[in-house]
Amino acid sequence: MRVMIAKSLLAALVASAAVLSPLYGQEKKEVQVHRDLVYGEVAGAPLTLDLYLPKSETASPLIVWIHGGGWRAGSNKNPPLVKLTEQGFALASIRYRFTDTAIFPAQIHDCKGAIRWLRANAKRYGLDSTRIAVAGSSAGGHLALLVGTSAGVAALEGDTGGNLDYPSDVQAVIDYFGPSDFVLRGQTQPERAYTNQSGSFALLGGTEGERLAVETERFASPANYISKDDPPLLVFHGTADRTVLLDQSQHMVQRYKAAGLEAELVVLENAGHGGKAFYRGVHLAEATRFLVDHLRDPDSQLDPDLTSPTR
Secondary structure, eight states: OOOOOOOOHHHHHHHHHHHHHHHHTSOOOOEEEEEEEEEEEETTEEEEEEEEEEOOSSOEEEEEEEOOSTTTSOOSSSOTTGGGGGGTOEEEEEOOOOTTTOOTTHHHHHHHHHHHHHHHTHHHHTEEEEEEEEEEETHHHHHHHHHHHOTTOHHHHOOTTOOTTSOOOOSEEEEESOOOOHHHHHHHOHHHHSSTTOHHHHHTTOOTTSOOOHHHHHHTOGGGGOOTTOOOEEEEEETTOSSSOHHHHHHHHHHHHHTTOOEEEEEETTOOSOOGGGGSHHHHHHHHHHHHHHHOOTTOSSOSOOOOOOO
């Protein structure tokens, strides 16, 4: 497990410039935006995504962004990794049902439905359906982790949007401070796990004054589904996060490595639950390098010769 700490803003900017100069040295790609594309419909209500496409002569690798908001709020507009479209990545920022409409597993059903829709429409939008990463923050980080670990789990696939002949698996996962294990959360952070003010309590259909059943917590926990075929994982988390404790990310990475899988945890000293620092400087460089490493194709326009990030 590696801890990355930005000593100062200046150091972060200098380091990231060194890391990304081969990639950012290319002329920035023009980006075309398709807003509010309908990937599915539930009870007459459309589910939509925004698709950001770089101008490219070859099919583009895709990042699927899942926003946070406690599974009950938030917006898919202005995704924080959208700048990577200038470097040749396509990005889809998706909406999903909130807990005031449906409890779990509706949210993961929607995320997987969006990925299937993107694969079904890959040729139309110039996407490489074999090179897809999923990323998300907070509640979206939880859903990104679950997309990564639960490919083919029937109860979590759902049928949102149809396109059931297409898989929902991904080739890489980036999680920003998302919960990975609700059983663990109930043990180390019960004040967040078992009250009506808790987003995860509402997600899992909790009743005030009662603890959730362990089986219910496991059902929604990405760590519960880890298997030897899961994709590489990169996790970011702050030491001062009191909304989702750092132990959630430490636990996920430890479980991943115990299964013989590739996983890395980047810890931001004194960072709380979110903030621009996660998506800038050396941390943007780390995410970019990870995506290039795992989504690169020999025919891709992504630069294969990025130097290693400053540790």
